[in-house]
Amino acid sequence: xxxxxxxxxxxxxxxxxSALVAACxxxxxxxxxxxxxxRDGGTLIVGQYxxxxxxxxxxxxxxETWRIDRNIYETLVDEDLTSPTGVPKIIPKLATSxxxxxxxxxxxxxxxQGVKFSDGTPFDAEAVRFNVRRFTDPEFEYYDxxxxxxxxxxxxxxxxxxxxxxxxxxxxxxxxxxxxxxQIPNSGNAAxxxxxxxxxxxxxxxxxxxxxxxxxxxxxxxxxxxxxxTLVRNPDYWGPRPHLDKVIFKPIGDDQSxxxxxxxxxxxFISRVPPDSVQTLEQAGFDVPKNExxxxxxxxxxxxxxxxxxxxxxxxxxxxxxxxxxxxxxxxKGHAKAATSIINQGNEAYDPAAVDYPYDPEAAKKLxxxxxxxxxxxxxxxxxDTTGQPTAEFIQQGLKNVGVDAQIESFEWITFGTRAAxxxxxxxxxxxxxxxxxPNWVQIAHNYNVAVPGGDKxxxxxxxxxxxxxxxAHNSDPAKAKDLWQEAAxxxxxxxxxxxxxxxxxxxxxxxxxxxxxxxxQDHYDLSRVWVAD
Amino acid sequence: xxxxxLWRLTGLVPMLFIISLLVFFxxxxxxxxxxxxxxxxxMSPEQIEQIRQAYGLDRPAWQQYAGWLGDMVxxxxxxxxxxxxxxxxxxxxxxxxxxxxxxxxxxLTVVLGVAIGFASGLRHGRPxxxxxxxxxxxxxxxxxxxxxxxxxxxxxxxxxWLPAGGMHDLRGEGGFGDLLLHLIAPAFAASLVSMLIIARxxxxxxxxxxxxxxxxxYRSQGFGRAAIxxxxxxxxxxxxxxxxxxxxxxxVITGVVFVETIFSWPGIGSVLLNAxxxxxxxxxxxxxxxxxxxxxxxxxVTDIALDLLNPRLRHGGA
Numbered sequence: 015x016x017x018x019x020x021x022x023x024x025x026x027x028x029x030x031x032s033a034l035v036a037a038c039x040x041x042x043x044x045x046x047x048x049x050x051x052x053r054d055g056g057t058l059i060v061g062q063y064x065x066x067x068x069x070x071x072x073x074x075x076x077x078e079t080w081r082i083d084r085n086i087y088e089t090l091v092d093e094d095l096t097s098p099t100g101v102p103k104i105i106p107k108l109a110t111s112x113x114x115x116x117x118x119x120x121x122x123x124x125x126x127q128g129v130k131f132s133d134g135t136p137f138d139a140e141a142v143r144f145n146v147r148r149f150t151d152p153e154f155e156y157y158d159x160x161x162x163x164x165x166x167x168x169x170x171x172x173x174x175x176x177x178x179x180x181x182x183x184x185x186x187x188x189x190x191x192x193x194x195x196x197q198i199p200n201s202g203n204a205a206x207x208x209x210x211x212x213x214x215x216x217x218x219x220x221x222x223x224x225x226x227x228x229x230x231x232x233x234x235x236x237x238x239x240x241x242x243x244t245l246v247r248n249p250d251y252w253g254p255r256p257h258l259d260k261v262i263f264k265p266i267g268d269d270q271s272x273x274x275x276x277x278x279x280x281x282x283f284i285s286r287v288p289p290d291s292v293q294t295l296e297q298a299g300f301d302v303p304k305n306e307x308x309x310x311x312x313x314x315x316x317x318x319x320x321x322x323x324x325x326x327x328x329x330x331x332x333x334x335x336x337x338x339x340x341x342x343x344x345x346x347k348g349h350a351k352a353a354t355s356i357i358n359q360g361n362e363a364y365d366p367a368a369v370d371y372p373y374d375p376e377a378a379k380k381l382x383x384x385x386x387x388x389x390x391x392x393x394x395x396x397x398x399d400t401t402g403q404p405t406a407e408f409i410q411q412g413l414k415n416v417g418v419d420a421q422i423e424s425f426e427w428i429t430f431g432t433r434a435a436x437x438x439x440x441x442x443x444x445x446x447x448x449x450x451x452x453p454n455w456v457q458i459a460h461n462y463n464v465a466v467p468g469g470d471k472x473x474x475x476x477x478x479x480x481x482x483x484x485x486x487a488h489n490s491d492p493a494k495a496k497d498l499w500q501e502a503a504x505x506x507x508x509x510x511x512x513x514x515x516x517x518x519x520x521x522x523x524x525x526x527x528x529x530x531x532x533x534x535x536q537d538h539y540d541l542s543r544v545w546v547a548d
Numbered sequence: 549x550x551x552x553x554l555w556r557l558t559g560l561v562p563m564l565f566i567i568s569l570l571v572f573f574x575x576x577x578x579x580x581x582x583x584x585x586x587x588x589x590x591m592s593p594e595q596i597e598q599i600r601q602a603y604g605l606d607r608p609a610w611q612q613y614a615g616w617l618g619d620m621v622x623x624x625x626x627x628x629x630x631x632x633x634x635x636x637x638x639x640x641x642x643x644x645x646x647x648x649x650x651x652x653x654x655x656l657t658v659v660l661g662v663a664i665g666f667a668s669g670l671r672h673g674r675p676x677x678x679x680x681x682x683x684x685x686x687x688x689x690x691x692x693x694x695x696x697x698x699x700x701x702x703x704x705x706x707x708x709w710l711p712a713g714g715m716h717d718l719r720g721e722g723g724f725g726d727l728l729l730h731l732i733a734p735a736f737a738a739s740l741v742s743m744l745i746i747a748r749x750x751x752x753x754x755x756x757x758x759x760x761x762x763x764x765x766y767r768s769q770g771f772g773r774a775a776i777x778x779x780x781x782x783x784x785x786x787x788x789x790x791x792x793x794x795x796x797x798x799x800v801i802t803g804v805v806f807v808e809t810i811f812s813w814p815g816i817g818s819v820l821l822n823a824x825x826x827x828x829x830x831x832x833x834x835x836x837x838x839x840x841x842x843x844x845x846x847x848x849v850t851d852i853a854l855d856l857l858n859p860r861l862r863h864g865g866a
Contacts, residue, residue, distance in 0.1 A: 065822070240819060264714070277712075429824075
């Protein structure tokens, strides 16, 4: 109750504040510009929308955390993030070249020579082995269960890891794994950033999170919890010199405070721009880039402990009841795009024509009646984070129109995470935010949102879905991959066990002081080519 | 008098013991699971059980309590379950920041509250009083969250007088002046409601005291207004001021937790919220214990101050 009241206050305050500022004549506009010429030196301050988790690549979770971590830790391969459009090309990073077997089960990497971790120890095949054994080998002295649980998202099918020579390593998977290269530099959970084995030995399993050591263009200086994290340029970096000398990441959880910090010049750049602020920020001279290819999706999952939602007809009716196009257009003012399939925009297998169930309130009412429920009989709770409150309210209204009575509970993100991990039978829909470039996202999403929570029991078609997903996951022919994943997603969609909602096409806002920032088709960005004006 | 103070201090010991018991067992009574919360949903039941053992969460509650109390005394509260660093490093710096903000807010509450109260009380019924009371009326109904945002938009974005949030300028060298500059807006936002409560109390006390018989007597004997206000009215309204201040420190601290979110102030509020969400017992327990102890100490100081102000007690009475 208090949380929704707070969220309500937040929205009214945001509106009032916007109105106030509009009345004051649009506020200040930036006078400095970064110019067209890159400049070396200077400090960039990033305003993040949540507090980050921890700087251990194998234990971290959340996009904002990886946006910091990837400057400290590097991966064997990376993606070329210099273009704002198109699926990023896989490029060499700590590996200079690689070979993939024809059946896509064996990956052999030639490692870059002469690279040192920022603690001075060498990067080589043994260092990679140490990293991989940490999360795959229970016999290993430095095996870590927490890392193993997280990293299994990518490495569950790893059959064998070999050191071929001092600078060559080989991964062998039990099944073909076409998306392995794409998953190596991925964002959020299960990050394959390579850490210094000596640092882990010295500081212990929990120490890496506090004192992260990698090979990246920046090194960790300090983290003041709740306040900021500072990275400084790595003077011994093997690659091109990054322009910036220092990057400071500051969590500012409140939407309006974050926008205010950007406008007053305290931060140079923010993530998760509230839709109401896009226009005023642009008018004030800030760049709010548009990108319709970012692999991110807002969706809702069902709580299968709720008896109403164990009936496929009710789940299908709920999807019919939500006018996603209207949500993107009206509530998000066109700064978002409706999602009608679990395969997110920006995914290699994305198909904009795929629709699970169209908006059709009459069909929804009929299905609910068929399931044997009177209007007003079905009741449950929608769980959301505070930034997702407007979406939740829109869904609540749509459900009300078809005779479903939903209450909203919204929390700060970390609180939300715990609440979502401890569901009660009266909970109904739970917010999800995820998405990948790699199409094996379909498998990850199905595992996480349906198979593990027990949703397969309540679906007539789950056998077909599992078969279709396995066919796609174990396929070794890149030419067939897209079709197989689309088929898997469409088979799954018939179960109505997940509700795709929308994707954002505005997300960052950048001060005119900043040059070289690109919002690529990824959930993170590359800071090594960014510069700031004097 | 000294005996009375000593007696109050002795009373603290059982009180703190009871608080520590309450804090420990109430925080354990929540439904959420710390291991699940900390590790998201990707672990098998066996893995979760192993981790629970590693943290000692399988031991009987009294053993866990004894262990925690030992940790509190020796190293300040043990290790956080969710972020795995010492609780002392998480909780103490954040609590210090909250105290700084809370102290500044309390100071503003008292100084401005008393000033407004006296100004309207002494001009009772005249335009100054009417206008002040109108502001008090409006101000005490403003939601802190809304009010804080308006302050930020005006002072930081529109006029650019003050920073938009945080404790220090991340580009600069910091220092005391920088801290003061960052304190003004959040301290004002956090103090608003309590300030206006004190203003009302003081105004009422001033009016009452000014209309009392003995003040009328003083006046009739030709004492100057300044002397009457300074020596007599002031002395009479002091106890209610101290009393109300002691009571409102509680709401200042509650307000501070909201204000910390809006002004990105790295205080105990967000640490506790996150810890409660993640069922991070060691952090919740240490954090709440610190807040509880602060309340107890503020009450103690208020009581002692009231005793000192009470002539009957000061002159040796029971």
